[in-house]
Amino acid sequence: MSNALFTVPKAINEPVKAYAPGSPEHTALISEYKKMLNQDPVDVPMYIGSELVRTNKKKTMSPPHDHQKVLGYSNSGDASHVSKAIDEAMKAREQWANLPWEQRAAIFLKAADLLAGPFRSKLNAATMLAQSKNVMQAEIDSACELIDFFRFNVQYMTQIYKDQPESLPGMWNRLEYRPLEGFIFAVTPFNFTSIAANLCAAPAMMGNVVVWKPAESQIYSARVIMELFRAAGVPDGVINMVTVSGAVAGEVIFKSKHLAGLHFTGSTGVFRNLWKEIGNNIEHYRTYPRIVGETGGKDFVMVHKSANAAEVATALSRGAFEFQGQKCSAASRSYIPSNLWNEVKEILVNQVKSFKMGSPEDTTNFINAVIDEKAFDKIAEYIDYAKGQSDAEIIIGGSYDKSKGYFIEPTVIVTTNPKFRTLSEEIFGPVLTIYVYPEDQYEEALKLVDETSEYALTGSIMANDRYAIQIATKALENAAGNFYINDKPTGAVVGQQPFGGARGSGTNDKAGAAMNLLRWVSARTIKETFVPPTDYKYPFLG
Numbered sequence: 001m002s003n004a005l006f007t008v009p010k011a012i013n014e015p016v017k018a019y020a021p022g023s024p025e026h027t028a029l030i031s032e033y034k035k036m037l038n039q040d041p042v043d044v045p046m047y048i049g050s051e052l053v054r055t056n057k058k059k060t061m062s063p064p065h066d067h068q069k070v071l072g073y074s075n076s077g078d079a080s081h082v083s084k085a086i087d088e089a090m091k092a093r094e095q096w097a098n099l100p101w102e103q104r105a106a107i108f109l110k111a112a113d114l115l116a117g118p119f120r121s122k123l124n125a126a127t128m129l130a131q132s133k134n135v136m137q138a139e140i141d142s143a144c145e146l147i148d149f150f151r152f153n154v155q156y157m158t159q160i161y162k163d164q165p166e167s168l169p170g171m172w173n174r175l176e177y178r179p180l181e182g183f184i185f186a187v188t189p190f191n192f193t194s195i196a197a198n199l200c201a202a203p204a205m206m207g208n209v210v211v212w213k214p215a216e217s218q219i220y221s222a223r224v225i226m227e228l229f230r231a232a233g234v235p236d237g238v239i240n241m242v243t244v245s246g247a248v249a250g251e252v253i254f255k256s257k258h259l260a261g262l263h264f265t266g267s268t269g270v271f272r273n274l275w276k277e278i279g280n281n282i283e284h285y286r287t288y289p290r291i292v293g294e295t296g297g298k299d300f301v302m303v304h305k306s307a308n309a310a311e312v313a314t315a316l317s318r319g320a321f322e323f324q325g326q327k328c329s330a331a332s333r334s335y336i337p338s339n340l341w342n343e344v345k346e347i348l349v350n351q352v353k354s355f356k357m358g359s360p361e362d363t364t365n366f367i368n369a370v371i372d373e374k375a376f377d378k379i380a381e382y383i384d385y386a387k388g389q390s391d392a393e394i395i396i397g398g399s400y401d402k403s404k405g406y407f408i409e410p411t412v413i414v415t416t417n418p419k420f421r422t423l424s425e426e427i428f429g430p431v432l433t434i435y436v437y438p439e440d441q442y443e444e445a446l447k448l449v450d451e452t453s454e455y456a457l458t459g460s461i462m463a464n465d466r467y468a469i470q471i472a473t474k475a476l477e478n479a480a481g482n483f484y485i486n487d488k489p490t491g492a493v494v495g496q497q498p499f500g501g502a503r504g505s506g507t508n509d510k511a512g513a514a515m516n517l518l519r520w521v522s523a524r525t526i527k528e529t530f531v532p533p534t535d536y537k538y539p540f541l542g
């Protein structure tokens, strides 16, 4: 019987391990990577209720940097699997929703500790293999960010529960934070293992049940997430993973009267279509589904003439090219004043020239492969487009090769056209476009930054002049949900820089923050009167 007001351990950010060659973490991770690479192919099931479901429609999973190597197979499901997952979720709902909150908290705190310990190398290695991340990119994503999501969200959950209304004499007002009446559909992107897990875990922590559809190219590491959830004690049916196409899932999910929420991260176009589907079916639902979506970006680095050239070049080389530019927050356009351009260009070109590209197994590689052939072809098409335009020039990179893996050289385009296509469209690859503006037209350039793309996810201002920083902070108020001063626009940390964007970039519900968790509960106000009146007459009646 729960009869105490518990406090949870204070969340602190998981320290990022350094992975210097020869360090214990380096040895453990690379040996796990090799083991997973060379073991017999795995057959990843769907997780529906207590069942591990396999079909005879298998899809091959391969590392993006070595596409002929078979890591294993996923099992393609159909509409019946999606229906079964909804049924199992709804069956699990009552017991899970009624479990005291501290038991739910304990499960996710345990998941954090398992991931910090015995699961760390396994989830990092799976992420390196499935998504072609180098050790550092895997560590900050699948280990540290996910551990932080678990621990900080437990803390935010208790903050929400503690938030209670005032009570005047003679009454007691209370707020209950009920889970939503139905199930949550989690639809997740390929690029962050932590996001995939968190889109399921955040609503589940608040007492909801989930049907999860991971991105096809992330299924290999999604399997390890499900193993982690099970090891931590998430009961059967609370998080169900189905490996079906988006269209198949949507057909069943959006027609279910039990749909209570969509937790989405991915591209803007897909999110808009899902929102429309929900709108088209709105009269079928028992409750208005909560719609949370974090989507695309065209993230900027705006530079003032007072900035330091080496700092600008480094913000660009890290911000644009880490994880091959496949972060929603990656710097993909930059506006550089004419007085600094020659110096920035020289440092940037030298830094990019020194990048090594190849498999993540060789940890001297800074750059690995892009996710799949479709992404490779799309990025290559943008590079070819730039090659064919008279108002653009490629100053470094521009080559690509998919013979062994999907490798694209980090590419910098310089354009004289402030509305050039690659300054406004999301490419989602290692391509940075630079526009050099006359150094005395700072405010005009800020206007360009604000108006050139439909997105508003991340961006930074680099300047030493404090007035210039203030002018940019105001002028770009709505151009980014995460705004950086003298930093690259990537690398948000849970608990420190709550993450999300507005305009075409999403609903800005800030992953890993109380704001997000609030979307997964429906408050019930309870007013209790201690001594109810016994006569209807108010004093004014005389």
Ligand code: NAD
Pocket (backbone or CB within 6 Å): 187, 188, 189, 190, 191, 192, 195, 213, 214, 215, 216, 245, 246, 247, 249, 250, 265, 266, 267, 268, 270, 271, 273, 274, 294, 295, 296, 297, 327, 328, 329, 426, 428, 457, 499, 500, 501, 505, 506
């Ligand atoms: P995507 O939109 O192609 O896919 C996202 C998910 O949607 C996948 O699971 C996919 O299978 C699913 N999907 C596609 N069509 C569907 C349909 N008709 N019905 C239901 N589900 C469907 O995105 P991606 O390539 O996996 O990820 C890259 C995108 O995600 C980029 O645009 C990036 O900016 C964005 N992203 C944003 C954030 C953020 O926090 N804002 C974070 C990570 C990624």
